Amino acid sequence: MKRQPVLHPGLNLGSADEYSHAQSEPVIFGFWVFLMADLVLFAILFATYASMSVQGQAGGPSPTDVFDLPSAFIETMLLLSSSITFGMASLALKYKADRLHLVFWLVLTFCLGAGFIAMEVRDFWIMTQQGAVPQRSGFLSAFYMLVATHGIHVTAGLCWMIVMLVQLWLLGRTTEVKLRLMRLALFWHMLDIVWVCIFTFVYLFGVAL
Amino acid sequence: MGTLTPQDISFVQTFENPVMSEFIDGAAGSVLVLGIIIVTVLLTYYRGWKTLWFDWLTSVDHKKVGIMYIVVSFVMLARAIIEGVLMRYQQSIAVNDPGVLTPDHFGQLFSTHGSIMIFFMAMPFITGMINYVMPQQLGARDVSFPLLNAISLWLTAAGAALVMISLVVGKFSTGGWTAYPPYTGIEFSPGEGVDYWIWSISLTSIGSTLTGVNFATTIYKNRAPGMTLFRMPLFCWTSLCTSVLMIFAMAPLTIATLMLALDRYAGFHFFTNDLGGNMMNYANLFWLFGHPEVYILILPAFGVFSEVISTFSGKTIYGYKSLVVATMSIAVLSFTVWLHHFFTMGQGANVNAIFGIATMLIGVPTGVKVYDWLLTMVRGRIRLTTAMLFSIMFLITFVIGGLTGVILANPPVDFAVHNSLFLVAHFHNMVIPGVLFGMIAGYQFWFPKAFGFRLSERWGKASFWCWSIGFYLTFMPLYALGLMGAMRRTVEWFRPEYLGWLQVAFIGALLLFSGFIFLCVQLVSSVRHRDQRRVPAGDPWDGRSLEWSNSAPPPEYNFAVIPKVSGQDAFTRLKEQGQAYVSPATYEDIVVPKNSMVAPVIGVGAIGLGFALVWHIWWLVAVSFVIIWSAVIARSFVTETERVIPASTVRADHEAWLAQVRECATTPREQEDTSTNVGRAEVLA
Numbered sequence: 001m002k003r004q005p006v007l008h009p010g011l012n013l014g015s016a017d018e019y020s021h022a023q024s025e026p027v028i029f030g031f032w033v034f035l036m037a038d039l040v041l042f043a044i045l046f047a048t049y050a051s052m053s054v055q056g057q058a059g060g061p062s063p064t065d066v067f068d069l070p071s072a073f074i075e076t077m078l079l080l081s082s083s084i085t086f087g088m089a090s091l092a093l094k095y096k097a098d099r100l101h102l103v104f105w106l107v108l109t110f111c112l113g114a115g116f117i118a119m120e121v122r123d124f125w126i127m128t129q130q131g132a133v134p135q136r137s138g139f140l141s142a143f144y145m146l147v148a149t150h151g152i153h154v155t156a157g158l159c160w161m162i163v164m165l166v167q168l169w170l171l172g173r174t175t176e177v178k179l180r181l182m183r184l185a186l187f188w189h190m191l192d193i194v195w196v197c198i199f200t201f202v203y204l205f206g207v208a209l
Numbered sequence: 210m211g212t213l214t215p216q217d218i219s220f221v222q223t224f225e226n227p228v229m230s231e232f233i234d235g236a237a238g239s240v241l242v243l244g245i246i247i248v249t250v251l252l253t254y255y256r257g258w259k260t261l262w263f264d265w266l267t268s269v270d271h272k273k274v275g276i277m278y279i280v281v282s283f284v285m286l287a288r289a290i291i292e293g294v295l296m297r298y299q300q301s302i303a304v305n306d307p308g309v310l311t312p313d314h315f316g317q318l319f320s321t322h323g324s325i326m327i328f329f330m331a332m333p334f335i336t337g338m339i340n341y342v343m344p345q346q347l348g349a350r351d352v353s354f355p356l357l358n359a360i361s362l363w364l365t366a367a368g369a370a371l372v373m374i375s376l377v378v379g380k381f382s383t384g385g386w387t388a389y390p391p392y393t394g395i396e397f398s399p400g401e402g403v404d405y406w407i408w409s410i411s412l413t414s415i416g417s418t419l420t421g422v423n424f425a426t427t428i429y430k431n432r433a434p435g436m437t438l439f440r441m442p443l444f445c446w447t448s449l450c451t452s453v454l455m456i457f458a459m460a461p462l463t464i465a466t467l468m469l470a471l472d473r474y475a476g477f478h479f480f481t482n483d484l485g486g487n488m489m490n491y492a493n494l495f496w497l498f499g500h501p502e503v504y505i506l507i508l509p510a511f512g513v514f515s516e517v518i519s520t521f522s523g524k525t526i527y528g529y530k531s532l533v534v535a536t537m538s539i540a541v542l543s544f545t546v547w548l549h550h551f552f553t554m555g556q557g558a559n560v561n562a563i564f565g566i567a568t569m570l571i572g573v574p575t576g577v578k579v580y581d582w583l584l585t586m587v588r589g590r591i592r593l594t595t596a597m598l599f600s601i602m603f604l605i606t607f608v609i610g611g612l613t614g615v616i617l618a619n620p621p622v623d624f625a626v627h628n629s630l631f632l633v634a635h636f637h638n639m640v641i642p643g644v645l646f647g648m649i650a651g652y653q654f655w656f657p658k659a660f661g662f663r664l665s666e667r668w669g670k671a672s673f674w675c676w677s678i679g680f681y682l683t684f685m686p687l688y689a690l691g692l693m694g695a696m697r698r699t700v701e702w703f704r705p706e707y708l709g710w711l712q713v714a715f716i717g718a719l720l721l722f723s724g725f726i727f728l729c730v731q732l733v734s735s736v737r738h739r740d741q742r743r744v745p746a747g748d749p750w751d752g753r754s755l756e757w758s759n760s761a762p763p764p765e766y767n768f769a770v771i772p773k774v775s776g777q778d779a780f781t782r783l784k785e786q787g788q789a790y791v792s793p794a795t796y797e798d799i800v801v802p803k804n805s806m807v808a809p810v811i812g813v814g815a816i817g818l819g820f821a822l823v824w825h826i827w828w829l830v831a832v833s834f835v836i837i838w839s840a841v842i843a844r845s846f847v848t849e850t851e852r853v854i855p856a857s858t859v860r861a862d863h864e865a866w867l868a869q870v871r872e873c874a875t876t877p878r879e880q881e882d883t884s885t886n887v888g889r890a891e892v893l894a
Contacts, residue, residue: 026353030426033456037418040460044497048468048479048490056478056485134477138485141477145468163842171848180845 008032011182016094020175024182031183035190038153042194045149046201049142053206056138063139063206066132068123072203075119076195079154082112083192090185093178099168102181106168109188110161113154120151143202150198153191160184211826212401217379230311233295237288238377267804269355270765271340274362276659278337279652281366282330288373289325290725292318294718297683301715303701304708315700316383317402321372323386324406327502328413329369331640334648335509336365336420339448342655343424345756345763346442348433348772348779353426355802356844357419363812364416371409371819375402379823382406385698387495388469390480390488395473401823403473407466408819414463414498417505421455424448433755435774439533442754442778443526446533447512450540451505457544458501465494470822489554496547504543506640508536510647511578514600517650518582520750521597522589523878525778528581535574535581542571552623561620568618572611579604592878594750595669599650602677603642610638613688631691634684641680649676649728657749657888661761662742666882668731675724682717686710744888746870751878751890753778758789760866761888766799766854769863784892790870796856796863803852810840 006012008028013021053063089105096102124144127133134144164184167177215221223235252258265273296318299308310318344352352358375381382402384393393403428449432441441449469491471477478486519526526532548556548564582604591597613635617623626632649672657663687695690710695702702711735742747761755772756763758780770793776782783789814837821829875891 026426026430029430030353030422033422033425034419037422037456037460040457041464044461044464044494048464048494051490052479052485052487056487058478058483058485060484134471134475136478136484138478138481138487141471141479141486145471145477145479163845167846170846174848176845176848 010186011090011094013094013178013182017175017178020178023175024179027179028182028186031186035186039190039194042146042149042197045142045146046197049146049202052138052142053202054139054209056142058137058139060137060140061130061132063143063202063209066127066130066140067203067206068126069203069207071119071123072199075116075123076199078112078116078119079192079195082109082116083189085109085112086185086188089181093173093181099173102173103165103168106161106165110158110165113158113161113188117151117154117158120147124148146202147198150191150194153187153194157184157188157191160187210829211821211824213378213824213826217401219377228311229309230314233309234314234376241373241376263804266809267806269351269359269802269805269808271344271352271355271358272659272763272765272767274355274358275337275339275341278333278340278362278365281362281369282333282337282648285325285329285333285369285372286725289322289330290722292322292325294715294722296322297711297715297718299700300702301708301711304705304711305701305703307701310700312700313380313383316385316698317381319698320382320385320388320402320406321375324382324410325369325372326640327386327506328410329365329372331506331644331648332413332417333365333369335451335506335644336361336417338513338648338651338655339424339444339451339509341659342651342756343445343448344427344431345759345767346445346754347428347431348436348755348768348774349427349431350767350771350799351431351802352423353431354423356805356807356850357423359805359808360811361416361420361423363808364419364815365413367812367815367819368409368411368413368416370816371405371412371823374816374820375405379405387499389495390469390472390491391482391486393469393473394481396481403469404823407470407473408822411463411466411470412815412819414459414466417455418459418463421452421459424452425456428452433768433771433774436779439530440774440777440779442512443515443529443532443536444509444512444754447508447515447536450536451508454501454505454508454540454543458498458505460498461494462498462502465491465498468494489551492551492554493547496550497544499550500547501540501543503639504539507643507647508539510603510644510651511536513647513651513654514582514603516754517596517600517654518585520654520753521592521594521600522586523592523751524585524589525753525781526581527584527587528577529777531577532581535577538574539571542567542574546571549618549623552620553627558620565618565620569615572615575611579608590878592881594653594881595664595666595673596650596653598670598673599646599653599676602673603646603650606638606642606646606677606680610635610642613638626691628697629691630687630695630697633697634687634691637680637684637687641676641684646676654750655756657742657744658747658756658761658763660739661745662735662739663744663749663882663886664735665731665738665742668727668734672724672727672731675720675727679717679720679722679724683714683721684717686714686717690714741884744886745866746873746888748780748890749876749886749888750881751892753781755779758783764862766801766859769793769796769799769859784890790867792864792867796860798856799854799859800851801854803850805844805850807840807844811837814840 007021007025009032010028013024085105085108089102089109092101092105132140134141161184164181171177219234219238223231252261265277299310299315302308340358379401382388382393382405384398384403388403388406391397428445468479472479472481478484480486480488480491515526515532545567546564549568552561617635653664653669690707695707744761747759748757758772759768814833817829817833821833870889873887873889874885875889876886877891880886
């Protein structure tokens with residue numbers, strides 16, 4: 001059997017749809033580059049948080065006072081599962097000719113993502129009720145900025161998912177739709193990795209110290 | 210509407226408080242409004258609206274996008290250079306005298322001058338230049354993402370528009386181009402000024418990030434067959450390094466401006482004095498962007514000098530690989546030196562020492578480059594055209610600036626001259642020759658390619674002498690003043706011994722302004738006499754890279770047939786082997802992207818968004834936000850985004866041009882500046 005050349009890192013469509021696969025080269029590569037720029041943005045936010053989480057508490061609440069670790073753990077599980085379900089969606093994109101599998105996994109991913117956002121908003125609400133608002137201290141400013149930037153990214157991903165579901169319905173599995181789904185997958189997995197870092201460095205370290 | 214009141218219009222302020230400073234502000238606003246009216250009337254009179262909309266504003270062709278970037282840059286240069294002259298005038302008369310400008314107005318001037326020169330003159334100029342030239346040098350038909358390219362342009366233009374609007378509506382920041390908090394926090398700068406700065410800079414920083422992604426992808430994925438990385442012209446290499454820097458360095462700026470905005474709008478404590486804020490975080494974030502930014506600007510100019518010096522010496526570039534390695538080294542090192550912008554922060558001697566040494570290290574690859582350029586000229590047949598003169602003056606002047614940079618890299622010396630006019634002299638000594646001379650040289654060099662006729666050498670050289678002499682007269686005195694203790698951004702002096710130096714600097718500034726005027730005269734004169742200056746064959750300077758192998762101006766698809774590259778200096782090879790201007794065996798249909806109004810819609814939405822945020826007009830914020838994202842989403846539902854130019858049309862156009870070229874007489878290099886030069890170079894085998 002002839003091996004398909006891997007033109008880009010990421011989901012390989014080569015054996016199922018060679019035309020789309022060839023088209024995807026610059027698009028997927030460009031998106032990787034964009035993700036890199038986006039990751040620099042998160043790196044800067046992590047650095048800011050690192051410099052303010054201890055030094056910037058200003059006599060206000062400390063991480064142990066405000067973080068709800070069980071809730072953050074459930075959020076982590078929701079987001080990690082959504083990465084698995086998106087992985088299933090990617091496999092359906094490549095191997096299943098029908099739309100049903102793909103749509104099923106995408107909708108499931110959407111529900112998990114939406115659950116994550118709902119939990120996060122609930123966390124923020126409880127924190128503000130306790131007086132831990134971003135205006136209280138530099139630590140809280142940096143915390144909300146970092147976690148909410150991730151949350152806004154996830155929300156953008158959810159909106160993107162809705163658009164893709166509509167496009168699957170209206171346009172079908174065209175090359176453009178496939179390429180967009182491949183990029184959305186990369187975006188979604190990147191947000192997962194960022195969340196793993198947030199959970200580790202912000203929540204676990206915050207409660208441990 | 211929001212916090213906007215009639216009193217914020219600059220004409221109303223001038224009317225209510227008719228002092229000289231307000232008068233100057235009102236006059237500047239009037240010039241802007243008058244300019245807009247004149248352009249509108251002229252467009253209507255010549256029925257240009259349709260052309261403007263269909264051929265330019267909605268175009269996604271990288272060449273047109275590039276030209277539009279440079280137009281933005283020229284308009285902004287005009288304003289910022291006048292501001293520079295005005296500040297030199299104020300300082301030259303303000304010795305024991307308040308002068309003509311109020312401190313507040315002076316503060317706005319140095320803030321807009323710096324912000325415009327960096328973000329809305331230099332950045333659009335280099336982006337436009339790369340846009341126009343790089344894909345053609347690679348043998349590509351366009352950048353990888355043409356629509357994204359147009360969107361970047363419109364985001365940058367929206368930022369520039371906000372700065373222009375601040376001339377008429379409200380005031381601009383007085384916090385300098387770096388906008389350090391806590392001064393720029395809400396406590397000390399409660400007005401709209403800093404908000405104008407924040408949103409104009411945020412828009413352009415997002416635009417530049419997307420540009421970086423686009424250019425890097427183009428260079429990695431869109432090269433013609435045979436165009437390996439080490440066969441690329443040096444301008445492409447410097448473009449690549451600049452793109453990589455844009456990808457990594459713009460995010461800190463975006464974040465810093467957004468955090469400052471959150472401090473100001475929502476009472477966060479990132480950079481405030483109290484409740485755990487830390488203003489030095491801002492300095493770190495800003496210069497984490499700011500220092501790579503210096504190289505984002507200067508590297509493309511280095512690329513231009515490499516092309517210009519090699520072409521006008523009639524030689525292949527000396528030490529190609531060492532230039533590539535030097536460029537890459539500079540790009541990497543540029544991330545390791547940001548702290549030298551605030552040695553006085555108080556971080557301890559060891560940290561300062563490390564950053565001081567790293568700073569001096571950058572001098573090494575830069576030195577390698579200077580020697581490579583010099584050795585390219587050795588035994589070359591040098592032609593002193595305007596572009597070449599600017600390049601040579603760059604070499605001399607830039608080395609002086611580099612030496613003062615090494616002096617400043619010493620933390621103890623830096624403590625003594627920190628924030629003095631010595632520093633102002635130093636960075637103008639880097640960016641004027643390093644960026645502006647490079648961009649002017651590139652503009653002279655590639656203008657005939659873009660518009661099909663050469664620029665006047667006579668006016669070009671007049672402009673060159675004004676820029677060069679003007680530069681030395683303006684900035685050498687500032688070194689002396691800095692060592693005498695004169696601090697930057699000072700509106701009034703109390704030391705009479707400064708007077709003479711400041712007056713010389715003002716005369717120099719007038720010369721710099723004349724240099725700009727001569728550039729405008731050159732453009733007008735060349736357009737009027739364009740028929741004697743046409744170069745339809747497309748190769749007026751005996752060029753060496755692929756962009757010279759097509760017609761001037763090039764067709765929208767750049768190359769009728771994608772060229773095959775067999776080595777460095779691809780076009781020179783073709784000419785020497787007699788393979789240039791040969792009819793290709795077959796032609797194929799060419800697919801080009803259709804025009805799209807998505808980019809202008811996003812641009813207008815971005816202006817609305819920025820303006821609404823500045824003036825707290827929340828409904829307009831919501832409307833603009835919805836407009837921008839609706840445009841993006843709606844676009845993703847459009848399936849017919851490309852059109853096909855049939856092979857027969859391509860064949861007809863290309864064969865007609867080839868026939869024309871074959872009839873053209875070849876021009877020896879001595880007659881480059883005469884009407885015999887129609888763009889076909891004599892080849893010396």
